[in-house]
Amino acid sequence: MSNFEKPGVPTDRYGLGAAGMPLNDHTDYRPIPADAYGTLFLPDRLAKGYHVEEINDGVHYVTSGAYDNMFIRTGNGVIVVDAPPLLGTNLLKAIREVTDEPVTHFIYSHFHSDHVGAAHMFGPDVTYIAHDYTREMLQRWPDLNGGAPVPTETFSTHETLDVNGVKVDLDYKGTNHTPGNIFVYAREQKVLAAIDIISPGWSAFKNCDASENIRGWAEAHDWILEYDFKAVVSGHVNRWGTREDALASRAYTNDIIDFAKEALDEAEDLEFIQRHGFSNAWLLWENYFNEMTNYVTKKTLEKVTDNGQNWGDRLAAADVMTKYHAYTILEALRLEYGLTSRFEKRILPQ
The missing domain is CATH 3.60.15.10 (Ribonuclease Z/Hydroxyacylglutathione hydrolase-like)
Structure with a gap:
């Protein structure tokens, strides 16, 4: 049995490094309520x-x-x-x-x-x-x-x-x-x-x-x-x-949207350019989006909700999935809501 097949032993089976997706373990996340x-x-x-x-x-x-x-x-x-x-x-x-x-x-x-x-x-x-x-x-x-x-x-x-x-x-x-x-x-x-x-x-x-x-x-x-x-x-x-579940899901989603709007407005543009330059455009954009995604994820998981819990503890596996929602909503704000980040305004011709 390979390490990949052994429960609880994440490994880079294919040797992809940064080109691949990370594998995580139960111990990396909060227990499920x-x-x-x-x-x-x-x-x-x-x-x-x-x-x-x-x-x-x-x-x-x-x-x-x-x-x-x-x-x-x-x-x-x-x-x-x-x-x-x-x-x-x-x-x-x-x-x-x-x-x-x-x-x-x-x-x-x-x-x-x-x-x-x-x-x-x-x-x-x-x-x-x-x-x-x-x-x-x-x-x-x-x-x-x-x-x-x-x-x-x-x-x-x-x-x-x-x-x-x-x-x-x-x-x-x-x-x-x-x-x-x-x-x-x-x-x-x-x-x-x-x-x-x-x-x-x-x-x-x-x-x-x-x-x-x-x-x-x-x-x-x-x-x-x-x-x-x-x-x-x-x-x-x-x-x-229940209705309470639906209200909680809506509040969680709206918090991600609000923090994503904040990230688009707050993102520091020159730092990304200085660190990565323009030679690999997709690397520049990947790091830009990853930075904003991490910002939204941290803000969301730490948000204290109306029942006194933060989202990381209130919704099962929120610490597993919020980063994916954050990235998706950041892109949707650009593509479906028509919002433009400070970063884009800085690098795109006016």
């Missing part, structure tokens, strides 16, 4: 590989411990929202664990295969529903594993699905994590599916959850809070979220 693990270590999840629970009046939450989704019993068929491959056929087992009703409707939150790549297992007789853009993506670039059937019904801004009197609102408020990423709201049960925006109790995954439009992703935190919800199913990590 016990309440952030949610369902991960529950006996049923450990035994079966999944956990299923009823959130409210027929709306059920299912998780593998890393990916999650929801389904709704209507009394005349089951509505399923997403089918992550890492849940796979365990999702079928979870449904059968609580009902004999057939699956009649499948809703795509968005086109990303990690959330919908097991949709094919429900078969051809199911109605597959998605935003127009999701259908376009699945038609143009089919899932290479054949896991995501092309939707049979689509909508552009709003649709209400009514199955046996159970009403589910499908809303598209604009580009966010991806174009076509929708909100799915079981109105009577007050349960919302809003995928790849927040991660309850945790920092989002790298680069603002690999989102395609960062400004829209940030705004989507406000859109979530416009709903009157008891629970939000987010796609990650291992528990459903």
Whole structure:
């Protein structure tokens, strides 16, 4: 076994040095708060590989411990929202664990295969529903594993699905994590599916959850809070979220944005030029962005929040992921918000 394969022994296996990505260990980061693990270590999840629970009046939450989704019993068929491959056929087992009703409707939150790549297992007789853009993506670039059937019904801004009197609102408020990423709201049960925006109790995954439009992703935190919800199913990590989780995620994101704006305004330009010169432009820009990223990361992790904790302690793995969000948001401020740093103003022709 190589050092790379031994748990807890980071190594530069490929000899890349500065050209490669660093490998870190658990000891490099803060411990994960016990309440952030949610369902991960529950006996049923450990035994079966999944956990299923009823959130409210027929709306059920299912998780593998890393990916999650929801389904709704209507009394005349089951509505399923997403089918992550890492849940796979365990999702079928979870449904059968609580009902004999057939699956009649499948809703795509968005086109990303990690959330919908097991949709094919429900078969051809199911109605597959998605935003127009999701259908376009699945038609143009089919899932290479054949896991995501092309939707049979689509909508552009709003649709209400009514199955046996159970009403589910499908809303598209604009580009966010991806174009076509929708909100799915079981109105009577007050349960919302809003995928790849927040991660309850945790920092989002790298680069603002690999989102395609960062400004829209940030705004989507406000859109979530416009709903009157008891629970939000987010796609990650291992528990459903509350309104307090959504508020915390929005505050964390807004703090990163505010500190990134501050970094763009405060960055010292001449020091970078004097240290690196212009001969290797990408080295100059890399160090410039890394310096600003570190500034934003430090400010964010040390920010004391409204519950008296700093973000480094309040959100699980914030010390792992904040640097990636900081860099991504710094770039978005330049590309999507139209802000220009003092550094750029100094080196670019006026």
